[in-house]
């Protein structure tokens with residue numbers, strides 16, 4: 128399909144060195160595309176976790192959050208005017 132977003136690839140490389148920092152429950156940021164209208168505030172609040180696609184909508188840069196990323200993830204969730212972001216458990 129399409130190529131991986133360059134920042135997502137960089138993020139994956141960094142996470143390969145941070146296995147022990149993974150959140151115990153394996154969480155990720157989930158974007159509800161039905162609610163998101165592309166304000167982009169979330170990307171400003173969590174630039175290491177989210178990026179804008181060519182149409183101005185956010186994409187996740189990581190499939191799993193590490194502990195030190197939870198603060199930025201929660202700031203993005205709280206800043207979203209559409210309540211389109213949430214934390215979701217992932218399968219390990």
Ligand code: SF4
Pocket residue numbers: 158162163164165166167168169170184185206207208209210211212
């Ligand atoms: S802040 Fe919310 S509505 Fe705006 S781009 Fe991010 S997820 Fe979408």
